[in-house]
Amino acid sequence: MRNLIIPGLAIPGLALAIALAAVPASAQDADARFSVVGGVTMLTPSDPGDGLRVEGDTAASVSASWFANDHVAIELWGVVGSDKLSHSVRRDGVGRIGNVKQQPVALSGQWHFGDAADVFRPFVGIGYYESNFTRENLGGDLHVGLQTAKGAIGTAGIDFNISPTWFVRVDARYLQMRPDVRVAGTGTGEEVDLDPWAAGIGFGGRF
16 A cells, blocks of 8 residues: 655644734734534545545534634634435445445634635645544454554645625645554554545625
8 A cells, every 4th residue: 555655744733833922912803703613525546556545525514613824724623414425335346345434523724815804715734634534444353453543644725706705615635645554453554545635615604
């Protein structure tokens, strides 16, 4: 399996420290506001190799952001709902061998370009996420499980402002996801390189 490491991306909270250091405390107090976005996200893992293929899935997602000023924000984002993200797992020449569910949540620092009054406002972000895997059903006599994935997440998106309060958002997220494999509760020393892309669309409001 691949063992690609992207230097520097797996530092949790790096973007948050940069974001808070970039603005004076007075600006944070004066310009602070919140936004909430509800929508749907489709997460598609990459091919993990060894003849395995993990299919993507779509689930409801929610994000909440605090703005230090018109440009700097801290966002909490995650997949919600009891169904989570359910992925079918297939092996070449065999077909479907099982499924696994996961529920990612992430904390990121963001930079929003342009002015608050602009109709289109692109943004980028970087942060840290965790995704808990449950209901692993991959066949065989011994239970095969995945440990909670942790790592870097990058975000790029754009807001379409309908009014000063309401907006539509489209975004894309990249998660550095390499969970360890466990068999019958014991670690195997192997990891699965999933590294998924997540594409989302939602409707938001500012408060």
